Amino acid sequence: MNKFLQDAGIEVPIIGGPMYPCSNPELVAAVSEAGGIGIIQPISLTYVHGYDFQEGIRYIKSLSSKPIGMNVLIEKSSKKYEDKMKEWLDIALDEGIRFFITSLGKPDWVVQKVHAVGGKVYHDVTELKWAKIAVKAKVDGLICVNANAGGHAGDIEAPCLYEDLKELGLPLVCAGGVGDKKAYVEMLSLGYLGVQMGTRFIATVECEVPSDYKEAIIKACKDDIVFSLNLTGVKVSVINTPYIQRLGLKPNFIVSWMLENSILKGLVRIIYMLRSIKNLKGLVKGKKSQQGFFQAGKSVEGIRKVETVKKVIHSFIH
Numbered sequence: 615m616n617k618f619l620q621d622a623g624i625e626v627p628i629i630g631g632p633m634y635p636c637s638n639p640e641l642v643a644a645v646s647e648a649g650g651i652g653i654i655q656p657i658s659l660t661y662v663h664g665y666d667f668q669e670g671i672r673y674i675k676s677l678s679s680k681p682i683g684m685n686v687l688i689e690k691s692s693k694k695y696e697d698k699m700k701e702w703l704d705i706a707l708d709e710g711i712r713f714f715i716t717s718l719g720k721p722d723w724v725v726q727k728v729h730a731v732g733g734k735v736y737h738d739v740t741e742l743k744w745a746k747i748a749v750k751a752k753v754d755g756l757i758c759v760n761a762n763a764g765g766h767a768g769d770i771e772a773p774c775l776y777e778d779l780k781e782l783g784l785p786l787v788c789a790g791g792v793g794d795k796k797a798y799v800e801m802l803s804l805g806y807l808g809v810q811m812g813t814r815f816i817a818t819v820e821c822e823v824p825s826d827y828k829e830a831i832i833k834a835c836k837d838d839i840v841f842s843l844n845l846t847g848v849k850v851s852v853i854n855t856p857y858i859q860r861l862g863l864k865p866n867f868i869v870s871w872m873l874e875n876s877i878l879k880g881l882v883r884i885i886y887m888l889r890s891i892k893n894l895k896g897l898v899k900g901k902k903s904q905q906g907f908f909q910a911g912k913s914v915e916g917i918r919k920v921e922t923v924k925k926v927i928h929s930f931i932h
């Protein structure tokens with residue numbers, strides 16, 4: 615059994631990546647139930663899907679008794695946000711969650727709390743510079759976010775990223791570009807111990823986004839994916855729809871200038887976040903998608919059908 619499987623306590627080396635706003639509890643549970651590990655995105659669970667955090671975890675546990683994980687987003691921009699994330703981490707630990715994926719920032723305080731109870735922390739990285747900081751914080755593994763990933767993609771292709779990071783001696787999980795068995799097998803043969811998928815799991819029966827979002831994924835090919843700086847202030851991978859074209863891929867001159875200023879940058883990120891919350895909240899619970907805003911990665915290329923999570927995972931491993 616590989617080290618990643620041991621750390622996560624699972625049988626199939628597939629992570630259902632945390633997704634704001636697409637990680638509904640049923641999707642998280644379905645990935646775990648099929649032998650992989652579903653990761654809770656706490657803002658998605660509480661704000662978008664309307665659960666009290668602890669009740670949400672208990673609901674997921676009622677759907678699957680297999681291991682689940684949690685995404686800890688380390689964002690130092692607001693004390694209130696940081697405190698909330700710490701409170702959620704404590705609740706998750708009390709509820710028996712032992713596998714965590716940290717994104718952004720320095721994960722040292724998460725590692726301390728999680729290691730104290732025998733859990734494991736894997737950190738999202740896009741390049742060696744960030745991976746070295748994570749290694750200093752004593753993380754157990756790395757989620758290697760490559761240039762093909764959905765969400766906030768990296769800049770480096772999966773094979774090069776593997777070569778850059780393997781010297782660190784930690785278990786490496788590939789995030790990005792895996793939408794079918796062929797890509798899955800390719801990534802494992804490079805040496806990655808597992809894959810984290812987001813886009814593939816949006817186009818499943820269990821994911822609660824409206825059907826036009828799922829249809830947009832199964833119709834898209836990799837050339838339809840563009841990177842927009844105009845949604846969150848950071849590069850986001852989206853399907854190139856008329857809405858995205860109208861919005862433009864880059865912020866205007868004033869916003870670009872504000873993003874370069876360390877004080878004003880925070881303000882712009884908050885404005886973007888509020889706009890995205892307003893847009894994204896309508897995406898779930900079967901409501902009609904908003905304006906053609908579909909976050910997805912280049913893995914759309916291998917996704918041609920909306921299927922159950924179990925069928926997707928079985929098709930990869932059999």
Ligand SMILES: Cc1cc2nc3c(=O)[nH]c(=O)nc-3n(C[C@H](O)[C@H](O)[C@H](O)COP(=O)(O)O)c2cc1C
Nearest residue numbers: 631632633634763764765790791811812813911913
């Ligand atoms: C809609 C969407 C939202 C995402 N939100 C998050 C998030 O909140 N936290 C995070 O760590 N990763 C997030 N990701 C990244 C995924 O967890 C995963 O690493 C990525 O989707 C892998 O690439 P793939 O889409 O090609 O499978 C998101 C991805 C997508 C597509």
